[in-house]
Amino acid sequence: MGIPHFLVIPYPVLGHVNPLVHLSQILAKHGCKISFLNTEFSHKRLNSAGLDYLKGSGIKFVTLPDGLDPEDDRSDQKKVVFSIKNNMPSMLPKLIKDVNALDVENNITCVVVTMSMAWALKVGNKLGLKGALLWPASATSLALCDCIPRLIHEGIIDSHGVPSKKQEIQLSQNMPLVDTQNFPWHGHDKLHFDHIVQEMQTIKLGEFWLCNTTYDLEPAAFSLSPRLLPIGPLMPNESSKISFWQEDLACLEWLDQQLPQSVVYVSFGSLAVMDPNQFKELALGLDFLNKPFLWVVRPCNDKMVKHAYPNEFHGRNGKIVEWAPQKKILSHPAIACFISHCGWNSTIEGVYSGVPFLCWPFAKDQLVNKSYICDVWEIGLGLVKDENGLISKEEIRMKVKQLLEDKGIKARSLKLKELTMKNIAKDGQSSKNLESFINWAK
Template identity: 45%
Template structure:
C-alpha cells in the first residue's frame, strides 16, 4: 500500500461523541479517495470504547466493512481498510470524571500536544509521512504542533457556524464591554446580536460556555475557547459541518469558514464506526412494523442527564400521546423498566441516522446537539426541543425561532417538564402542517448542498485539490 499513498492525513477529534462522529464521517469521505490514508486519533479512554463497540458490531457484520488489526497494532476500518485507529493519553487518571468538561479541557491542553508531536514523529519515521493534520477546532492547539513540524493543517468546526462566529468576536465583545475578560455578561438583561437578521439574539443562557458547570468551570472553558480560537488562526483551512442554506447569515460573517456538510452516512460510507456504545439495529426491524409518520423518536445524546422524576414524567407523557415511541436510554442513565411501556421500544444506543431517515418517524424529541439537529433537518423531521447544556440552547433557538421546524418544552415552577406538557407539545408539533412543510423544505435545501455540484460538495472538492497540490 505504501507505494500508492499520496496523502496521509491525521484527524484529531475533541474527545466527545458529538465531535468524534462528524470527524469520522469526514474521514470516510477522504478515505474513499484514491491514494488517501487516514490516521484517526482518539484519546486512549475513548479508543477503548470505540474498539469495544466495534467488536460487538463485528459479531453481526456481514458487509465486509468490519475492522482488523495491522502489524503496527492500529485498528483498520472502512471499506478499503485505510483508516487507522490510534490513540494517545488525555492526561487524566482512569477514574477521573471525563464528563467534567473543564477538567477534560485543562488536561487535554496540558498533556496532549507533546504526545501528538511524539506520535507524528513516530509515524513519519515508520510509515507514510503525514501530509496534513485536520483537528477539531477544540483541539486547534494541534495546528501549532503541525506548524512546528512543517506539516500543513486544517481545523474542522463540528457545531453551528454561528457559534464559531461568536468565538471569533470574543475580543470585540470584551472591548465593547458586552462580556468581561472571563466571558461573563456585564449586563444580565442584554442580548448580543451578531447579525441584524437570520440569527437569534444571544443572552447569557445561550452562550455555550455559560451553560456548563459552575462559575469556575465556565471561566475555565471560556479561556480554553479563546486559546483554541487563536490556535485556529494558524490553520490553512477552516471547514465546518453545516451548509450555506442552513446558516446563510452566520456564514456570511465568516467567509473563511467553508461548509462541507451536512455530513451524512447516506453519502456512501455506512456507519461512522466511531460509536462509544454498540448500536442496536433491532430498532430498524421494529420501525418497519410501525405505520408511516407514527413514531416519536427520543434521544438526548451522549452527555445529557435527567433525574428519575423527570424521566418518569417523560415516560408518562409519551404514553399519554397514545403513539409508539423509540427511546434511547444510555447505559446507566435510568432505572426505568423497559417492559412497562407496551407502546415503546427502549434501547441503549441506536444507528440514529438510519432511524431518522425511516418513514415511520413522526418527530424527534431531542437535546438539540448539532449532529442531531443536522440529521433531523436532513431528513425533514420536526423537533420537540429539550436542550441540556453548551451550544444546545442556541441550537434550540435556530430550530424554534429561525427555521421554525419545532417547539420547546416549558417546565413547571420546579423545573420539571410534566407528562401533560410532553403530550401537549408532541401533539402540537405533529398537528402543525406549517412546521412539517418547512421541515421538508429544509431537508431539500440541505440535501442539495451536498449533492454533486452543490456548494458543500464543491468546498470539499476544493479542499481535496489543495491537499493534492
C-alpha cells in the same frame, strides 16, 4: 509529489469523533491517506464492527494516552481537556515521526483537529505542516466564539464571559437574535471561558474552519468569518458510524411494524444527563401520549444515578433501547417527530431526514440551535418548563399533538431536507468546497 496525508485528531467524545470519521471517509475516497488519532481510553471503548469497517476503507488508527488514570472519571470534561493539553503535545512529534517512518513516500502533510485539540495545530505548525479545524457544532456558535473580543469591547460581556445584562443581540443583519444567556460558554466558569478564548486564538493556525453545515442553513454566519467553509451535511454510511455503546438493531424491526408517521423518537445524544425527577416526568409523558415511541436511554456509568422509572410507568406503547442507529431511525417512514436535545449532529441528521423537532436543549450551543429550528427554519416547537423547572407530562403531550397537527411544519421540514441534500450532490456547494479544500491540501 506524494498524495495528501491527513493526521486527524478529534476530542474524545462521540459528537467530535463521528463527524471527523465521516470527513476522513470522504478524504480517503478522494485518494488521500488518513491517520486517525484517538486517545487510548477512547479507542478501547469504540465498537469493533465500526472500526473494522473503517480500517477496510483505508483509515489507519493510532493512539496516545490522555494522561489520566484508568479509574479517573472521564465524564468530567474539564479534567479530560486539561489532562490532554498537559500530556499529549509533547508526545505528538514522536508519533508523527513514527507514522512517517512507515510510509516514507507519503509523509503527513496536514493536521485536522476538532475544538479543544487546537494544541496539535501548534505542534504541526512547528513541523511545517498545514492545519485545519473541523468544527463539530453550528457555524453560528463558532462565529459567536470568534466574536468574543468584540463582545468584550462592546461591553456585552465582561472578561469572564459573563453578560453585563440579560438581552438579545444580533451579530450581523441576517442572523437570528441570540439571548446573552444562550452564549455557548454561558453557565461555565472562568477557566472554561479562558480555554475557549485560548482555543480561538490557536485555531487561527488552521487555514480552514470546516463546518458540518450548509450556506442555506446559516447564511449570515459565513459573512462573519472568511475562514468558515461549509462542507455539510456530513452523512455517515451507517456501518461506519462508531459508538461507545452497542446499537440495538432490533428497534428497526419494531419500527417496520408501526404505521407511517406514527412514532415519536426520543434521544438526547451521548452526553446530556437528565435530572431524576425530570426523567420520571418524561417517562410518564411518553405513556400519556398514547402513541408508539422509541426512546434511547443511554447506559449509566457508575458515577451517575441509575435511571429510575416511576412505578406507574407502563411503556406499553413504546420501545426503550440503550443506543440506536439514529440516521436509519430518522429516515424510517414510521417516524413522526424527534424529541431532541438539539446537539448539532442530531440537528443536521433530523434536517437531512425531513423530520419535525420538539426541542429540549440542555446546554451550550443547543440553545442557539433550538432558535434556528423554531424561529428561523420553523421546523419545530420548543418545550416550556413549569414553575418547578420541569417539563411536565401535560406539556409533552400538548406539544406533540400541536406539532403533529401542524402541516406547515412538516412541509417546511421536507423542503429544508431537499435544500440541504442539494449541497452534497455532485455540483453542490458543499461538494465544491470539499474539492477546493482537498486541492489546497495537495
